[in-house]
Amino acid sequence: MHLVIGVDLGGTKFAAGAMTADGRQAFAFQSELTRAEEGADAVVARMAQLIDKVIADTIAETGAQRADFHGIGIGAPGPLRRKDGVVVVAPNLGWHDYPLSARLAAATGMTVTLDNDANCATLGEWWIGAARGAKNVVGITIGTGIGGGLIIDGRLYHGASDVAGEIGHTTIETAGRRCTCGNYGCLEAYASGPAIAERAREALDSNVRSLLRTIAGADLSALTAQQVYQAAQDGDELAREVVRDTARYLGAGVANLLNLFNPDVVVLAGGVTEAGELLLAPLRAEARRRAFRPAVDAARIVPGALGGRAGVVGAVAAFIAEHPVPA
């Protein structure tokens, strides 16, 4: 067997699993809390333990041997440098110029590759998911932040310094909301999970009646995007308005990508997709209104097929793209 381990590192948890190099079989997917406050080396030590467990579970399940595992692909928050496997800045982890690949390679004795988490999620959907086999793909992952990845001609596009695809940090309002990146008017400042919750809170300030008051209780600061989707699905007008606005912002962002990249597929992934067609339908309509007809006609705009597994799957594919493995 030819197996590769994938790891998806997030601020809250990290996940790992094994896959055959042909992408057909997946084994022992599991996750653990990141506990970034314990420091980067402690996170890597627990990551190595989880990988050991993935290997042991996969061996138990398949009868594979340890030598069948070719290496580890990790997806981590950017900006990062793929070449030497360094996470340059990861605010959610508190990391700065951390040599993640080298540390994990030392801890596991295996070859490690590093790529951006949203790149990996996009690559995963291209490899065996909703954008399978498409030539040019834009992936947008909407969660705590908004990440993106670009597949061009069947390969991840990284740009000159591994920054390419930062869709969340493109300006859609030049004098708009302040973004966590320091810029104003980024797509992320309008349509990330926390931004959706914030817009809902602002709307509640001026509107007494809404299911959201009941759902959120006394502490509005704990309101989540998921609660907004839930209330919208239950017919709450204020929540529906917030979801419609979210669709307009994301639709403008997607239209920009249609006119710039003219992709075959746009894959939307992450928590925001839990809103389903309530969000997707007006998002598609807004993108259609804004973008050029031949670009709209060429592109399918679809939710991801791999759910929370896309990052791990894509990290495996990213490893294979750098270190070809017999399929």
Next chain:
Amino acid sequence: MHLVIGVDLGGTKFAAGAMTADGRQAFAFQSELTRAEEGADAVVARMAQLIDKVIADTIAETGAQRADFHGIGIGAPGPLRRKDGVVVVAPNLGWHDYPLSARLAAATGMTVTLDNDANCATLGEWWIGAARGAKNVVGITIGTGIGGGLIIDGRLYHGASDVAGEIGHTTIETAGRRCTCGNYGCLEAYASGPAIAERAREALDSNVRSLLRTIAGADLSALTAQQVYQAAQDGDELAREVVRDTARYLGAGVANLLNLFNPDVVVLAGGVTEAGELLLAPLRAEARRRAFRPAVDAARIVPGALGGRAGVVGAVAAFIAEHPVPA
């Protein structure tokens, strides 16, 4: 000798010239008024005459033979279909589904390729101009409209239906100015030549003292972006403010491209570059403020080196990319 003809078709004039396939020598560049009102076939007939003249002049200058000319590359306003050489819509020409390549091939007896005019300008700057040999390049051509082209890994990127690179029609204000494309808040609606003139006229409405009143005379409707740059260079405060705003809008657009594409070079071309450093310096500053540091550090933001010839040069390069010619 191995020679290729380039043609750059615009709403006002078209230009043509011959180049050696190695890009080192250019001959007989000349242009003529388009006179679109005479109809597409009449334009093509005059285009064929101009090409004949380019060939005759080149032969006279170099001693080349007719058989040394391998074909014709045209750059035309999009959207268009490269595969069958059809201009789908060209509002400035009044063309709709016009088979430009086939008609010009019939009129000249030569092989013809078609590509977008802004793509050609970008490719020209990559081939022998300001972005020579760079791996990943974004080209932005600012004139009556704002066009763009993307070079990825040393090749023009066209996307699924030849729309890619429509930088002018990306939204920078979701509820912004109406654009000629029907959308609201496009970069083109703020920073094209006519948009710059329009913003200057609006500023004049509320501000009595400005050199622009003297320059433009009684008929403000004839005010041009060039006059705004001139007044700004002469120290007029209102004109300087308009140029600064233009730089802010373009800077936001460039920052979006830095974060999405992470290019090695951004080439700015077209009339707007006549403003020189008065525009470029604040544009670079705005892009730096908005984009991620590793993307800013990786990219040179430069004016084009080929001036009005970029389109013809790039049309030659686009022909060669499709029909390899010995250099």
